[in-house]
Amino acid sequence: MSSKIVHIESPQQFSSLLSSSRIVVTDFYADWCGPCKAIAPFYEQLANSLSRPNHITFTKVNTDNQRDIAQTYNITAMPTFMVFKNGRETQRIRGADPKALDAAVKSLASEAESSSADGSSSSSGTWIGASLPRGYSDITDSVDLLNLDFLNVDSEAGNARAVFNTAQPSAISKSSSAAGKDWIESDTDEQLMMYMPFQSSLKVHSLHITSFPTEGDDDVVRPRTLKLYTNKSNVLSFDEAESIPSTQDITLQESDWDAKTGTARVDLRFVKFQNVTSLVIFVAEGEGEGEKTRIDRIRIIGETGEKRAMGKLEKIGDEQGE
Missing domain, CATH: 2.60.120.470 (PITH domain)
Known part of the structure; x- marks a missing residue:
């Protein structure tokens, strides 16, 4: 597994990342899920090429081990990919769809690069200290x-x-x-x-x-x-x-x-x-x-x-x- 993928071990860890990184991409998966395993190498490749400290962070959440997080975000199918910007959900991709995932992540990565170039960061927007519940x-x-x-x-x-x-x-x-x-x-x-x-x-x-x-x-x-x-x-x-x-x-x-x-x-x-x-x-x-x-x-x-x-x-x- 790529060292650039953060494996979430607790709701508190996830909350901290949503606050500290401007963009967070999350792969909700299960060990028994065949499509999850099939798309995992592609997700790892995206993480290796696009991760940037405090700007774009790739994470994985094992839905069997982190049931509270999965329930908070109403995860009902695996894999589900979620993209967060400044702690808020901006996109959700259900299923192993490399094309949709690639387009969503690269678009946000380009935005993060642009924001970095003009000197802005997550602290320039509205700061929040905990994750937002889905729908609010x-x-x-x-x-x-x-x-x-x-x-x-x-x-x-x-x-x-x-x-x-x-x-x-x-x-x-x-x-x-x-x-x-x-x-x-x-x-x-x-x-x-x-x-x-x-x-x-x-x-x-x-x-x-x-x-x-x-x-x-x-x-x-x-x-x-x-x-x-x-x-x-x-x-x-x-x-x-x-x-x-x-x-x-x-x-x-x-x-x-x-x-x-x-x-x-x-x-x-x-x-x-x-x-x-x-x-x-x-x-x-x-x-x-x-x-x-x-x-x-x-x-x-x-x-x-x-x-x-x-x-x-x-x-x-x-x-x-x-």
Whole structure:
């Protein structure tokens, strides 16, 4: 097998590659599949000639060993080839079709070469820290940035808009942000209250939350316990959030955080997030004993609906949050 083909051993590894490489080509196969074996040498040849670090990466996923990944992308036939650009599926080829595979991959390879020549990279587009579920997209641009309202944010860190920055977090690139700190931290304790109105009604499938605790500072930690509230007309006070029912409570474990991208994918009870005009995220607890919770990025994953007229949000009855 070619050393340029990355064999995927876990969902976390796959998620990291989708974030770090601008284009990812994936061969979903099975050891018992005859057509998979027949096209494997051709796929290896493509990988040898077209692989480019951080620009185009060829991977293989054994569907018997990585059932979670196969289920996430609804793989029902082998082989299936998928092409991802900036973490999003752009093409799917079912069956051992060398001509279709060759055309798809070479077209993207040419695009990657062109992008490299003009100095762009995956970090110049919208950065995401985890893989996208099939059929859904990054809809973070639906957030109404002008009307954000965050409570208990340290003034010496970034402002509320920092977490919606489309660029790769400076904690990964090890570079300074031109706009200052591109993350937020809580102030007096580990709690944060984040009110996010949307420009249209959304169906929210999941959240990507990125957090890089500051090296050498045990007081800065990742969020652990989250409470989500939908369709509120304004930010909640901390006392109010503790006294009313949440739409969903989430407890993040250490294993939920991807080591490379610092991102946890938070899957939601989709039926409860079907017509969402605003979202409040209450970080009730951070990890361990730290007193400052840090968040570098938040991504909203789902589907957009009809645009609404901007202005004061209509308050929806609390029964939707029960």
